[in-house]
């Protein structure tokens with residue numbers, strides 16, 4: 358499991374077999390936390406104050422978030438799914454233990470209850486200490502934060518419970534592997550209410566095309582979601598500068614590629630830094646070599 362050895366001579370290098378032959382590097386000014394948890398290796402470090410990145414969290418040597426660009430991914434996962442839903446009241450987040458997606462979900466005043474289930478308590482604890490501006494939603498009265506395996510949680514959850522489910526996981530190697538599988542998505546579909554929407558950490562078109570194509574295929578053709586669309590997210594800290602999300606609708610009449618309730622009519626829109634209705638629509642316009650993902 359990659360860990361402490363990725364920091365040497367004052368630099369963190371994101372070397373990993375998932376993206377062989379390349380490694381993003383960040384200059385480290387101070388290591389704030391560096392230890393194995395029950396499930397993965399967690400590191401939090403401060404970067405060179407002359408650069409823009411601020412504090413960074415890695416799990417098993419993979420960058421999870423940086424102060425500089427965390428808003429990109431968190432805003433896109435939360436607002437693209439919630440703004441495409443007519444009235445999101447019950448929201449479930451699987452993973453997301455840093456709290457960033459929850460912070461964004463709770464901006465919506467339609468949301469009555471937001472549950473988060475992350476397998477690793479240490480991620481939540483360290484996020485509260487080093488990223489209070491990201492984990493701030495944990496203390497909201499509408500928030501319930503649980504420690505547990507997301508795959509086991511959805512197996513036990515009642516059918517027709519959630520309006521939106523957001524799967525904010527680490528990569529498939531490690532404790533999240535089941536969360537990329539067909540059996541997990543069967544349960545996600547079952548526990549969504551009619552009209553429900555789910556979206557995930559959908560990996561990168563540059564690095565994970567086979568995985569994305571395979572997931573799109575089984576989510577639609579085997580699990581039975583009515584539609585699956587891939588939305589692109591441009592984010593500098595993730596490998597190849599991009600990540601995406603597979604947005605899945607339970608019913609055929611929903612269209613996630615356009616906001617049903619434009620954020621511009623919501624009071625918090627001015628506080629966002631990435632998500633707008635135009636960015637929502639643009640996310641589903643794909644370059645030619647992956648256009649087929651949204652056909």
Ligand code: SAM
Pocket residue numbers: 416420421422430451452453454455474475476477480505506507508525526527528531532533534536558600
């Ligand atoms: N945005 C990040 C990215 O793109 O890699 C993901 C951030 S979030 C920190 C990922 C979370 O997924 C971690 O806190 C990890 O503990 C959690 N996770 C991994 N496997 C899980 C599982 N089986 N059930 C619940 N949470 C899981």
